[in-house]
Amino acid sequence: MSNTNNLMVYIQCDENTPINASLEALSKGVELGKENNLDVIVVLIGKFDENTEKICKDYGANKIIEAAVEQYNIKSYGEIVTKLVKEYSPKLFLAGTTPVAKDVTAYASSKLDMVSLSNVSDIKMQDDFEFTIALYGGAVLRDASINSDTTKFAILSSGAFKKVLSPVDNVEIIKEDCSEQTKDLLTIIKESVTEISESVNLEEAEIIVACGRGMGTPEGYKLVEDLAKQLGGAIGATRPVTESGLVARTQQVGQSGKIVAPKLYIGCGVSGAVQHLSGILGSDYIVAINKDEDAPIFEVADVGIVGDAMAVIPLFMEEIKKVK
Structure with missing residues (x-):
């Protein structure tokens, strides 16, 4: 798979609002995009609205791909990401650290036989991307590179990158048909029970x-x-x-x-x-x-x-x- 000048960022939402971890990943993606002349493509899967689009524009997305899905399923989400990576051939696929993002990137990178890195605390690009990975709870930092021309998947450590507003005026929005990826699922979640706890999400709390x-x-x-x-x-x-x-x-x-x-x-x-x-x-x-x-x-x-x-x-x- 040959690379294009695309960089893709998966954005996870909570009630149609992009979560902090995803916006941190988008901000880093925009920074890399500006430094290396890359188009930043946001991937929205699930439920979203005009406010979701506005926030992604405010944080610098050049293009937004929307795949409307009623409920989360690792296979459907993973198949959608797999399809989009095949179609757009991004140099890099970024996501913030969340259970869903870990599932989806692991599924897609495995299906595509590509490398996925977790706990990434820094990314630089010279001839190719160079990653800094936090090991042993951050006690050890290791530099790594991937000797491959295919898409690199990276899950960014929460808090390692700051959210930075970078408004874009004209953003292309693409509605993705994901009917093929959401049919014939082996598992369907009928009901989800959430533990009653703090009303404020810890990852979002200031x-x-x-x-x-x-x-x-x-x-x-x-x-x-x-x-x-x-x-x-x-x-x-x-x-x-x-x-x-x-x-x-x-x-x-x-x-x-x-x-x-x-x-x-x-x-x-x-x-x-x-x-x-x-x-x-x-x-x-x-x-x-x-x-x-x-x-x-x-x-x-x-x-x-x-x-x-x-x-x-x-x-x-x-x-x-x-x-x-």
């Missing part, structure tokens, strides 16, 4: 207040919850706290939970195991409250407060009230 083992009691959680409400943020948690049942598993932050990149992260009683730290390094500003002055989280925190979070948080909230 402020996250995390409950660590040091606050892993009903009284401690109540303080964390009060602080999050006061700041208008979402509640996150470390693995021991979610395993105790105090906080829903959907709110777990870290290598085995959600990779987040809020503007403000506050860790309350969070010691900072490497698995948790790997999930918060994309945060713009990190505040840590822990009574252990040697806690690893202080090594990555912008502000560290040594003290018992049960005593510090009430004082913290009083100061916030004064500012407000």
